[in-house]
Amino acid sequence: MIQRKEENILVKISIKIQKQIEELVKQVNEYDYYYYSLDKPKISDQEYDEIFNQLNNLEIKHPQFIDKNSPTQRVSGTALEAFKHITHNNKMLSLSNVFNNNEIIDWCKKNMEEVSSSEILEIVCEPKIDGLAVNLTYNNGEFIQAATRGDGYIGEDITANIRTIRSLPLKIDYKKKISIRGEIYIKKTEFNIINNQRKKDGFDIYMNPRNLAAGTMRQLNPAIVSERKLQLFTYQLINEEDNSQFNNTHHENMMSLNELGFPVNSLIKKVKGEKKVIEYCKNIENIRDSLDYEIDGVVIKFNNLKIQNMLGSRSRSPKWATAYKFKAEQKYTELTAIAITVGRTGTLTPVATLKPIVINGVTVKHATLHNEKYIKINNIDIGDTVAVERSGDVIPKIIGLKKGKRDKRTTFLMPKKCPFCLSFIKKNISTSEAQCININCKERLKKNIIYFVSKECMNIRGLGTQIIEKLIRENIIRNISDLFYLYLQKDKIIFLEKMGEKSVSNLIDEINKSKKLPLNKILTALGIHNVGSEIALLLAEKYTNIDNLTNAKLEELKNIEGIGPIVSNSIFEFFNSAETQELLNKLKSAGLNMHQNMKINSVEQKKTYLYNQNVAITGTMVNWTRSELFELLIKLGAKINKTITKKTTILVVGTDPGKKLTLAENNNIKKLYEKELLDLIK
Template identity: 40%
Template sequence: MKDVKKRVEELTRELNEHNYRYYVLDDPLVSDAEFDRLFRELVELEEKYPQYRLPDSPTQRVGAEPLEAFGTLVHRTPMLSLENAMNEGEIREFIRRVRKELGENHNLTWVGEPKLDGLGVELIYEKGVFTAGATRGDGYRGENITQNLKTIRQIPLKLRGDDIPDIVEVRGEVMISHENFETLNREREKAGESLFANPRNAAAGSLRQLDSSVTARRPLEIFIYSPGEINGMTFETHWEFLGQLKKWGFRVNPYAKRLIEDEEVIQYFRKMEKDRDSLAYDIDGVVIKVNEIAYQQALGMRTRTPRWAIAGKFKARQETTRIVDIEASVGRTGVITPVAILEPVQIGGVTVSRATLHNQDEIDRKDIRIGDTVVVERAGDVIPKVIKVIPEKRPEDTKPYHLPETCPVCGSETSRLEDNVAIRCTNISCPAQLKASIAHFVSRKGMDIEGLGEKIVDQLIQEGLVKSPADLYRLKEADLCDLDRFGEKSAANLIEAVEHSRSRPLQALIYALGIPNTGEYLSRILAETFGSVDALMDASREDLDNIEGIGPVVAEGITIYFENEQNRKLIRDLQNAGINPTVEKDTKEPRIFSGKTFVFTGSLEKFTRDEAKEMVRVRGGSATGSVSRKTDYVVAGPGAGSKLDKAKSLGIKILSEDEFLKMVGE
């Protein structure tokens, strides 16, 4: 029996170490198969000898029996709120106020941390073992969600190291990454369950499950950032405390930064707001804290907020407004997209009056109606979208909305292909399609014809001067001079811009054609693979399937595009007009990545994704957006999530940014 007890202790210790290496350090020591073998051995021993199960056993992460209700847990020290600063001016005022209260003789520094948009929790350790955890609640007592918190892999069930106080309380934020959130919602949609509105709601809903086995199946993560009560250990600075958290085995946000000068605080706020959309998870601001603990104590507390910290809030990305109408918009491929016309609202410093509703299925799923009050989100440069309806504010006379059965522009019949959510106008000569296709053709990433704005394109179509993109190359100055707001100089400038576009490379022409699912990067791959439009037109489905990074859906879209006789005629017309570029060969860099496939994940700090893809491309390799068995390397920056996990499970080589740069010789 002593041998059994010893083996249980060994397995518990070893598996906890592997969990720490995998979930906190992203540096596993064993394969998934080896971990599973050890885990099964521990499960079998604990089932046979439950008296030897340890409190920090990794088997306790799978969830316990459902609870009838949560109990409450009183925080030894209150979990207080933070005062908000809504702009740089208010952050500067906070800095000025702190310095004034501390007086002249001090050496003050700061710490900046991302303000995660999740659910705040407290973790309690007694003699190094995790014993209880709770939500923030009202700041003084919260819901006891200990069993649910145990399911989160980044939470150590036992602290690391030897110098551990009897009581350690720490606070952190539970969240779900963007990628995991999308996967979770897809799974819920397949199961016929309601979708979560955003990652924060998903995290909060997961943590408040009475059945912790449900929580265990949710992709929750956590970062720890502040202390509660810690007996027998003191810290001179908050930065020192963050370092100790890592030693104990906690996950600390990699974007936390020590800031020496006051102006660094402002620069940190600006950078994090600029970079927020590149992070793997949501943040809605930054937290600025006085670094020195003695200064924190000197500044003290207000009733519910500390005087030594402030939350610098970013511009809002979600707002509530009302749908005043729904328009059916026809795109360049004939797809009819419903667009919500909104009562104008400010989101992230931009006035938003329109939002995409995607398609009829999306309208039906969310039950969106004219007159509804809705939550609208704008993230980065993404088109604003309706997140959810607030049914409590719905007028009584609203009716379900349905897209029209005929094209709203030309009146032609619409169709919907089997297994496809898109409804399309069947008339390829539809003026709306022509207008949108020309706008795409002349765009900067396409043929880059400067001066061809929306109003000019409208005139050219209305006057019958342009019926396809090829007609642009037949225009004469005399054709333009009769148009509204055109003089000799403006006409000459436009003709010159059209002529200049003749020298655009093959990848630009492929992009300009508007082939479904073919963006700038894929256009370049197709140009380099086939070398000419003729070769691409004649490529078989098999030829396309053999190109790394092109899946079956993309290959089918390219094939269908070139099977259409109208599209082939457009290309012949362009060639007759002298537009027939061939590929630009890049021979400057040795093709050291020939046949190799890269995936870039996380927040890249030393180069952008486009720069990374270009470095791979010019050396003969390809970069894709998803990890598969065909992937050769995954380059992971801070905050990498499920793509990194999948790469590890498949045994794919993981590179840091520095290692990648070393490979390319930079």
């Protein structure tokens, strides 16, 4: 009897604790919603921390009551090995662009004419967040999956990482299966905090908030992601079950999402007519710098969902929406000095040192000056006040000088000697390029090795810039071939800073593994002037081994389709230099594979859809690097076209395609998207 009473008491205590945990989960989720989605904190940070810690402590003591959607469970305890690929049920399209008032007016009028509307239609405008596009899937009221946009058809599974974003609701009061499109970003203030800390710790700073947000989402360890305090804005709702909508308009859908707990940008607005659209765009551009997140334009959409369906979509963008892109912001600052960098081919590039300025929330201290000719044509001197813009809102560029009096100026002169090895430089009169021709220049060697071991080339992991610098400084590496003899100096390398026996053993394993790569990888890695992975593959396929290529005549090289006189001269000069022959002999002695072993049976090739087709490529692929895709296409019997020509029959399209897509559409060239290519292979 007493035992039963005790059991009943324990059951009651357990129920009480479970209810207490459930109530705390509800409280924390509510506070998160008000703080992250509405930007209206209900309690102080200290009070929030106390409640959160109370919940966390209860869950630690009573793990049987932990809900997987508890706010304490956002960070997974294990790191991922790789990102899985996810096929989108509804393609994630990109947006077309308009750049001025006239183009906004034309876009509005053209679409209203297409739907035969005599009345002025409602349009929804909202800031275009400069972040990472994602698709969120919910079923039975629970968050189940998140994927990046990828190529629009296939994205990467980032479910574990996105759970760490506090503004993302893990449970919603809606049971049907739905998808929500959104943009992941990081606040400017948080971005600056991270960069300031990296600067103190002696690390390179991040270029811009968008790159940091996108890079963070590709971290394999969710614990690292959670430290970055990423944010989310949602911008579209899709009903996955029956293709119906919550409401009749896009704006109502956004308000419904907000009520369900999703963060929707508070600057979203319904307007009527192109004049109001232009007014909205102008207002947003004026307040751009005051926002704590990066935007690069305004998204303009027809509000009525029936109108959206009537307008439909093109191959890569909806006709019912477009993006007004802001002009690149320009600011004036003082050019305080001009430094020289040396690339892997020895080219000297002048780089402007600027008095720091903030452009679109990013501190700019340097800008490229290209070459001596560019400096002279633009009459740029040290001490000038220059106009700077971030081209594409990413790359800083000097676009002119401030008019008026120019005092305390110093004319820049390209040095006669390499600033790193003090060897005399060689000038190309036609291109105005200056070049360090000393093949033993340590700066050139460093850049060459960084390129040689990169993923696109020999893919030798474990050789970062700092390790390469140490190996060069200690004279362990004097040329590229020394990489393949590092095992002879293992005992010396072990005692270098941040190295150890295990690290060195792993590095040597990676180097040995790279020896088996096909010839095209070696040709890419050698860094022949004007020869990238595409031409390297053409050469490897044609000549099959290094000796055949070395003995190729200049006229023979010129006659290869896709290789013109400039490229053929570069190839011929490279293989006919004594330094190259010495390097190749050392690489052969080290055991590198100097053959191309990629051919498949010609009968099998003829069975493929791509056999004998002239194929060009545009955009970035989710499943392959550019060189891997070249190899695949050649295996399938295709002929690679570097550009769109009259012979091109197929264009393979990836994420963020370039001008080739427009050329293909104008010339009725068949488009093959990455998902379709995957299906063909299967």
